[in-house]
Amino acid sequence: MTSNPRIVFAKRPAPHELPKIGEHLIFDESRTIDLENVPLNGGFLTKTLILSPEPAMRERMRDPSIPSYTTTFNVGGPILGFGVVVVLRSEKDGFKPGDYLYGLTVWEAYTVQPYIDGRVNFKAEEWSPGTFDMDSLALQVVPNPNGLYPLSKYTSIMGTPGLTAFVGMEGIIDGKEGETLFVSSGASAVGSMVIQLAKLKGMKVIASAGSDAKVEYMRSLGADLPFNYKKVSYAEFLKKHGPINKFWDNVGAEALDAALESITSYGKMAICGTSGTDATPPNEHYRLKNAYLIMKKCINIRGFIVPDLIPQFIGKFFETVPALMAQGKLRSEETEYDGIESAPQAFIDTLSSGHQKAGTLVVVVARD
Numbered sequence: 001m002t003s004n005p006r007i008v009f010a011k012r013p014a015p016h017e018l019p020k021i022g023e024h025l026i027f028d029e030s031r032t033i034d035l036e037n038v039p040l041n042g043g044f045l046t047k048t049l050i051l052s053p054e055p056a057m058r059e060r061m062r063d064p065s066i067p068s069y070t071t072t073f074n075v076g077g078p079i080l081g082f083g084v085v086v087v088l089r090s091e092k093d094g095f096k097p098g099d100y101l102y103g104l105t106v107w108e109a110y111t112v113q114p115y116i117d118g119r120v121n122f123k124a125e126e127w128s129p130g131t132f133d134m135d136s137l138a139l140q141v142v143p144n145p146n147g148l149y150p151l152s153k154y155t156s157i158m159g160t161p162g163l164t165a166f167v168g169m170e171g172i173i174d175g176k177e178g179e180t181l182f183v184s185s186g187a188s189a190v191g192s193m194v195i196q197l198a199k200l201k202g203m204k205v206i207a208s209a210g211s212d213a214k215v216e217y218m219r220s221l222g223a224d225l226p227f228n229y230k231k232v233s234y235a236e237f238l239k240k241h242g243p244i245n246k247f248w249d250n251v252g253a254e255a256l257d258a259a260l261e262s263i264t265s266y267g268k269m270a271i272c273g274t275s276g277t278d279a280t281p282p283n284e285h286y287r288l289k290n291a292y293l294i295m296k297k298c299i300n301i302r303g304f305i306v307p308d309l310i311p312q313f314i315g316k317f318f319e320t321v322p323a324l325m326a327q328g329k330l331r332s333e334e335t336e337y338d339g340i341e342s343a344p345q346a347f348i349d350t351l352s353s354g355h356q357k358a359g360t361l362v363v364v365v366a367r368d
């Protein structure tokens with residue numbers, strides 16, 4: 001028998017509360033698994049290599065009575081999030097031992113993956129228009145990098161953050177040479193890709209983040225005007241360096257309000273995240289002062305979640321992004337946490353603002 005530790009979701013935090021280790025998130029070492037004989041029931045057995053804590057997982061901790069775009073975690077059940085796994089045994093066509101997979105997986109060392117009978121089809125032309133289906137993010141076979149790039153790239157450039165940035169830039173921002181784009185939370189996994197994709201289009205990039213280390217990281221990625229929003233306000237900075245033509249928003253609140261004021265008529269806004277209010281009780285949320293400008297400036301503002309745009313742009317993503325990464329034109333930094341026991345802390349750090357760790361936070365559960 002082999003030890004099979006996991007991270008259990010023990011209790012729902014209040015909507016604005018950071019989860020706490022030992023109260024909401026528990027490292028459970030009590031279970032074992034027989035890797036040779038555990039029944040697969042038509043599925044496949046995987047070993048977890050990398051876990052990718054992401055802000056959207058906070059949404060999944062909420063009480064199911066609160067409406068949102070994701071399903072919720074079950075109290076007492078394991079955490080589910082993105083990760084890279086390797087197949088050890090399989091009874092399912094299309095999945096063989098040694099395959100590397102990326103997608104949603106249970107946060108435990110070994111998993112008998114359920115037989116996924118849903119649509120796991122990345123062929124956009126076979127999808128009906130407007131398809132919204134989280135199954136598209138289920139485990140997919142991905143190339144084994146064989147040392148060409150670290151597996152952790154599947155949690156940044158080559159994973160959902162990269163995909164989110166790419167599809168939103170293609171489908172909403174549609175950047176043009178000479179335009180100015182402002183991206184809030186520019187040092188986040190998504191934001192750092194947005195900076196680089198905008199620079200590849202010849203745009204001027206203003207980018208905000210909550211620590212000086214992150215400001216330097218954004219500069220190293222090509223941001224022309226990176227700033228620390230804790231030292232200078234969004235409104236003040238954009239007044240000085242605007243106007244902007246396009247806005248990529250990971251934050252909302254003051255960042256969105258300042259962008260509404262700074263953006264030119266017919267400007268475009270991609271609303272991707274709400275980090276600025278995620279840690280605040282709903283009745284204390286910042287209220288926009290400049291929403292009246294949406295009509296006056298004919299601002300094209302669109303909220304989206306990544307599956308909205310996957311059907312249109314997934315093909316182009318795989319044609320473009322791995323090559324740009326291989327050419328060194330797209331890059332990312334990852335900060336590694338060692339061992340599955342560090343996953344709760346990595347998740348909490350992901351949700352926290354202002355730390356000095358640049359780039360995507362990843363948990364390395366096993367090296368191979």
Ligand SMILES: NC(=O)c1ccc[n+]([C@@H]2O[C@H](COP(=O)([O-])OP(=O)(O)OC[C@H]3O[C@@H](n4cnc5c(N)ncnc54)[C@H](OP(=O)(O)O)[C@@H]3O)[C@@H](O)[C@H]2O)c1
Pocket residue numbers: 053054055056160161164185186187188189190191208209210211214250251271272273274275276277279304305306307350351352353354355359360361
């Ligand atoms: N729409 C979609 O389909 C989709 C898909 C993926 C991600 N997202 C969203 O995109 C955003 C970035 O995701 P990610 O995975 O790239 O994030 P990430 O790398 O985990 O970074 C999250 C960052 O949010 C910032 N933050 C936290 N509280 C903040 C506050 N009060 N004000 C401003 N910034 C704050 C922190 O940076 P600072 O230190 O700079 O404050 C933190 O490092 C998130 O809002 C996420 O929910 C949306």
